[in-house]
Amino acid sequence: LSSLPTQTKLIPLRDKAELSSLSTQTKQDKSQQNNDDFYQQSFQLDELSYFSLQKFCQQNHITTNSLIQAAWALLISAYSGDNDVLFGATTSGRSADIADIGQRVGLFINTLPVRIQILHELPVRQWLQNIQQQFAELLSHESADLSIIQQCSEISNDQSLFESLL
Numbered sequence: 001l002s003s004l005p006t007q008t009k010l011i012p013l014r015d016k017a018e019l020s021s022l023s024t025q026t027k028q029d030k031s032q033q034n035n036d037d038f039y040q041q042s043f044q045l046d047e048l049s050y051f052s053l054q055k056f057c058q059q060n061h062i063t064t065n066s067l068i069q070a071a072w073a074l075l076i077s078a079y080s081g082d083n084d085v086l087f088g089a090t091t092s093g094r095s096a097d098i099a100d101i102g103q104r105v106g107l108f109i110n111t112l113p114v115r116i117q118i119l120h121e122l123p124v125r126q127w128l129q130n131i132q133q134q135f136a137e138l139l140s141h142e143s144a145d146l147s148i149i150q151q152c153s154e155i156s157n158d159q160s161l162f163e164s165l166l
Helices: 016-020 047-059 064-080 124-141 146-152
Strands: 026-028 041-043 084-091 110-117
Touching: 047 064, 064 084, 064 110, 064 124, 110 124, 110 146
Parallel strands: none
Antiparallel strands: 026 041, 084 110
């Protein structure tokens, strides 16, 4: 996270109706509205779209997670105006180098900051593969405490590392 002095600030939508108008397929989850500052949006792909995305990922040797992270980065970039974006990603915590992790019971999830640079000069396939490689490298730190990660970053402790979570 070096040379990234602030979090990626999202430009707020004028209202929640604007968010729901982004897709006719979108279902708003009213139960997830905690207050005016946070809002969760979800949607479900139809079967044809799902299989098309799977085929695209297989043909380009990337995971679906990498494709979703790339799409999220592009969306954040569009709303923030930044080509260098930062968001949180939840990991299972089960790939950590912990003895007998497969035999342990309980939650090991963690949230890590994901930094993606929108590189328009790269071919899409290469950019997606770079995202996948960066995330694979990030997973070696998936048991790291988020507060320690923030202390090691250039983002001040009075700011959160990210405003969006994937």
